[in-house]
Amino acid sequence: MKSYNKLLAAGAMSVLSMSAFAGSETPEGKVQATYPPISSDAYEKFGGEYGVARWTEALFKYIMADNRINHIFAAHGKIDRQIALNKQLVSVMLGAPGVEYQGASMSAAHEEMKITLTQFNAVVEDAYLACEDVRTPYHTCNQLIAALAPFKRSIVTR
């Protein structure tokens, strides 16, 4: 009985630790670890659900005005859905509790597009502009940049 209790406790612990990591799981299903880790209050500093929503809308405003890359997003279509998925992704990356990313993996979503590093960096530049737009400080913005940067390897295929 005692050992059964121990097992139960261990099981509960593992469930707890899994749920703790669930907030930082990438679309690939792996934990997005950065060195050093992004600050634990990054989601809160970003303004929570409302802040992430406003930031993502600002991002797409800049992307769709950016002649270097807007044609790629326009060709993909369904901008509202792209915005919604990006809100989920950003929330997950910032450690939002209880948010799930429902889109395709980064590599699956981009492999047909033959994205260049120059185009990827254009989105990074628009991400910084979006941060300025919604008055998110540079340091807070960098927490998100740190978490998203490794996606370069699955998004950039040229």
Place this chain on the structure above:
Amino acid sequence: MNGNIRGFGCKAATVLAFGASIAAVSSPAQAGIYDAGKVLATSGVNIIDGAAGGGITPWAVIAGYETNQGINGSIHYTYANLPNYSLNSLGAAIGFYDRLELSYAYDLLPTGSTFNTVGLLTNTLAGVVVQDSGIDPFNTAIRMDIFGAKLRVIGESIYDSDSLMPQVALGGFYKINHNQELMKTLLANKTKDFEAYVAITKIFFPLDLLVNVTVRYTAANQTGLTGFGGPNKNKREFRPEVSFAYLLAKNIAIGAEYAAHGKNTDGRGVAVGGNVDTSVLGSITGALNNIGIGGPVGNLANNLNDTLTQRESDWFDVFFAYFPSKNLSFVAAYANLGNITLTPKQTGAYFSVQASF
């Protein structure tokens, strides 16, 4: 030396011509090999040796704003105002596919009061001293050409934020110091030499911090401005250099750099007669005393004996870098270069401007 000044103008023309040739590929159509896709500030600035890096230390970043999609480049002019010298560096660097960097810099170091004194002394003692010291009183400028190449070997300082893997580059310089007589006077073994280095750069975005460690394999004295090696040998050694840049904003960085220097001519005198160390001054002092010249002249020679001892210090700087756009950036720094040859406490302001295409 008007020739030096004209020479500098000539170099400027060369660098600007280089710039124009880059500009020729930078058509707005962006078709072809021109690319400016790097994120702002991530190509660093151009160091006085011409390579991309901080102010004095080459980093693992490749010059210009190109990604693997094309070619870009930058030109720079740097001016440092030191008590006994002014350092001018004019150069250009071109980056190929964020992989290979080729650079050139022309460094011009007009020397000040101390070299004037040595020059006056050697001119005055022309009867005793036969060798050309390479010092022309009031008109001595050290000139050096620096050719550089750098290859990014592995890693991406920005995108590998999920691991500790840094960006690593291997590079080298070939430096040609044009003041051969003066280098003999300063007891340097060579006037032309190569340097090799490995640079390791990592950006820690969660901390807004860039860290760079470079190890340079070199025999340079004062980066080669006072030659390479010492009185008897040209022994290269590994010297560490460290840079920190704290990113205050996407277009502002502040930081500090440290570069270890060698001791090839540290504690040595200067040769003002033949291949003899400043010990010759001892005999001059003795001779002057023997023939009954004491007083001011004798004392002058004695004092010079102390004054004419070379020293070399590690270099240190703190910098403020501002990147208003990818096309133009500025650096203001405080440089502490310590002892340079005969002159102590060479600290001063450092300004640099670079333009990219």
